[in-house]
Amino acid sequence: SSVAAALDAGATVAMIDPSMGVVVAQVNALARRCPRQPERVGTAPDELLELSDAWLELDREFRILAVNSRQEQLSQMPRSRTVGRIFWDVWPETEGTAYWREYHRCMRERVPVQFDEYFAPLDLWTDVRAYPTTRGGIVVFFHDATQRRRAHEELRKSEETLRAVFASLCEGVVVLDTRGCVVHANPAIARFGHTLEQLAYAETDPLFGIRRADGSLMRGEEQPAIVALRTQQPVSNVEISVPRADGSVDWRIVNAQPMFDEAGTLVGVVASFFDITERKRAEEALLRSRE
Secondary structure, three states: OHHHHHHHOOEEEEEEEOOOOEEEEEEHHHHHHOOOOHHHHHHOOHHHHOOOOEEEEEOOOOEEEEEOHHHHHHHOOOHHHOOOOEHHHHOHHHOOOHHHHHHHHHHHHOOOEEEEEEEHHHOEEEEEEEEEOOOOOEEEEEEEOHHHHHHHHHHHHHHHHHHHHHHHOOOEEEEEOOOOOEEEEOHHHHHHOOOHHHHHOHHHHHHHOOEEOOOOEOOHHHOHHHHHHHHOOOEEEEEEEEEOOOOOEEEEEEEEEEEEOOOOOEEEEEEEEEEOHHHHHHHHHHHHHHO
16 A cells, blocks of 8 residues: 555654544655755645645644645645744644643643644634654644534523523423433423322323313323324323312313424424413303302
């Protein structure tokens, strides 16, 4: 192979990155030809320098020996201004950051490192991997992780908003997995006076005494959430009565909606419980007054 040929010519393996499936070799002969002109080291073979990720090599003094064109684009700095200079002199903003700590650790301990770091001058998040070289320095690969980090931040904010909405709802809301077990519930559910297990597990429901509007017992497998799981169809506006420990009865409207992932696979169901007890009592009082 070309790498084997390079090794036969006196190359040293600079890095093996299994995730990329690439073996990078730095040919010693090239460095020997250019000992006093480090900027020429940047003209190494295309297969070394034109990788998809930005790439640079540092010697043991953190002097930049080589870069590729992607690194120039990402750093917005031509190699004529970087190669041959100390990394920390080129980018003094990185001192004290993860770049400083992890590059020094890689250099000192001769171990690979991987980290994310934000570079404020370019408003850039980078995903960085650094590896020790056999020549005593380190080789660094990094790529632009800004979109990924911003997407993650947007997702985090969205999740926080949803959690706030979830917690503030007057309706009791529970999320069940495909086994029918509650995995999430909002605070309002506790006001209904029963445990989450009673709402989640079908085998407890017959003893729980949930009934339909006509007074007939609603078995566990007939619960709206369980029906939605079984049929993978929404169940809407089911009126139920639920006995309380003091012997009184609460009334609720239940809605259940199956949830699917992007592939269309069922992942659970969300069920909401709206208390209509006062309305039902008012209706009953009105009927009694007309008798």
